[in-house]
Amino acid sequence: MTKHWADFQYEIYLNGMTGAVPRLPTDLTRLEELTGQRLGPGPVGYVAGSAGNGSTARANRAALERRRIVPRMLRDVHERDLSVEVLGRPLPAPLALAPVGVLSIMHPDADPAAARAAAAQGVPFILSSASSTPMEQVAEAMGDGERWFQLYWAKDREVTKSFLDRAKACGFTALFVTLDTPLLAWRPRDLDQAYLPFLHGVGTANYFSDPAFRAGLAKPVHEDPNAAVMHFVGMFADPAKTWPDLEFLRENWDGPIVLKGVLHPDDARRAVDTGMDGVVVSNHGGRQVAGAVAAADALPGVVEAAGDRLTVLFDSGIRTGDDIFKALALGAEAVLVGRPYAYGLGLDGQAGVEHVIRCLLAELDLTLALSGHAGPADLGADDLAEGTA
Ligand SMILES: Cc1cc2nc3c(=O)[nH]c(=O)nc-3n(C[C@H](O)[C@H](O)[C@H](O)COP(=O)(O)O)c2cc1C
Numbered sequence: 001m002t003k004h005w006a007d008f009q010y011e012i013y014l015n016g017m018t019g020a021v022p023r024l025p026t027d028l029t030r031l032e033e034l035t036g037q038r039l040g041p042g043p044v045g046y047v048a049g050s051a052g053n054g055s056t057a058r059a060n061r062a063a064l065e066r067r068r069i070v071p072r073m074l075r076d077v078h079e080r081d082l083s084v085e086v087l088g089r090p091l092p093a094p095l096a097l098a099p100v101g102v103l104s105i106m107h108p109d110a111d112p113a114a115a116r117a118a119a120a121q122g123v124p125f126i127l128s129s130a131s132s133t134p135m136e137q138v139a140e141a142m143g144d145g146e147r148w149f150q151l152y153w154a155k156d157r158e159v160t161k162s163f164l165d166r167a168k169a170c171g172f173t174a175l176f177v178t179l180d181t182p183l184l185a186w187r188p189r190d191l192d193q194a195y196l197p198f199l200h201g202v203g204t205a206n207y208f209s210d211p212a213f214r215a216g217l218a219k220p221v222h223e224d225p226n227a228a229v230m231h232f233v234g235m236f237a238d239p240a241k242t243w244p245d246l247e248f249l250r251e252n253w254d255g256p257i258v259l260k261g262v263l264h265p266d267d268a269r270r271a272v273d274t275g276m277d278g279v280v281v282s283n284h285g286g287r288q289v290a291g292a293v294a295a296a297d298a299l300p301g302v303v304e305a306a307g308d309r310l311t312v313l314f315d316s317g318i319r320t321g322d323d324i325f326k327a328l329a330l331g332a333e334a335v336l337v338g339r340p341y342a343y344g345l346g347l348d349g350q351a352g353v354e355h356v357i358r359c360l361l362a363e364l365d366l367t368l369a370l371s372g373h374a375g376p377a378d379l380g381a382d383d384l385a386e387g388t389a
């Protein structure tokens, strides 16, 4: 019998014969509350929080929940295969870990632990520019695990160039350029606690270890850490960037480039015109534009505009295997998940992240099987109905 992601279900029940139950809930929507009970209000608020009054984050969930799966019967689903090819790389399932900065506020093992979890499960890890550990160390922790690099496109060209060179040298195969964060949004949960992790130096590891970044400082980081932090704050993002600037990235990166944070079909067309390879339909988990369109509502329009010219990925609000099913049926090739794995990390380190990956994919596998699909390939708009919930 072939191995299926769904086998995790029986592994749990069989372990139960000795009295063991899973260390974390298998309904991942419960992780946020648990994390809130175990970690401080600052870190939990930072991860769970979103822009404005939270309406974008709620809309993300509502847009996924409103769409309902229409299962089909008697279609031989005894052998299933969740594997896909994304950006020219074979993946065991249509899932990657989203770039999440400042992970050390969740757990001291931070990015290396999450990256090891991803590698152990065969899922790509997208390392944030704002990781808590330099990219070289994360790459080493991953062995030959698939790794993609997320770029915060800095004001300073030399720093951007240096990041691209370093990422290439340590085996990151694809570049994800985040476009939706030229400024940090109005985030009341953080504002009310006056909590911003990188003012404490968290999430600056790639910068403080970078020769081009250090060249821009009057004094070495250890002599004036506050000045180094302020330099980071002033340069890590650049609201002056426009589409023609992408040429610089195209010239300095050999592999696929994916634009993260695309919601408008015309921006997908521009991505094609500027020689990009893919987009992530995302509103940054509701953390940037308050009142933005739900990511799942924006997905079909971008998929249509992209045609077969772009790889279309999706994130923002994925919490369950059936959410993944719905995103695939709306046309995404794969999804990224952010907060759930950050909570898994906070609650149980590497094992917690592996738990999150295994739950999502076991649930996806079962949702596919029970709905009459032997894999993601044949999903389409026909498999969904508009519901009321
Ligand atoms: C705490 C936190 C930090 C994040 N940091 C980054 C980042 O450094 N770069 C980036 O492109 N996106 C970042 N994101 C956005 C995620 O990549 C992703 O778009 C989002 O979390 C998806 O929504 P979800 O959390 O509902 O899965 C961050 C999200 C969170 C929650």
Ligand SMILES: O=C(O)C(=O)c1ccccc1
Pocket (backbone or CB within 6 Å): 100, 101, 102, 130, 181, 198, 203, 284, 287
């Ligand atoms: O908090 C975020 O959403 C985010 O993208 C970010 C930006 C800068 C540093 C760390 C995370």
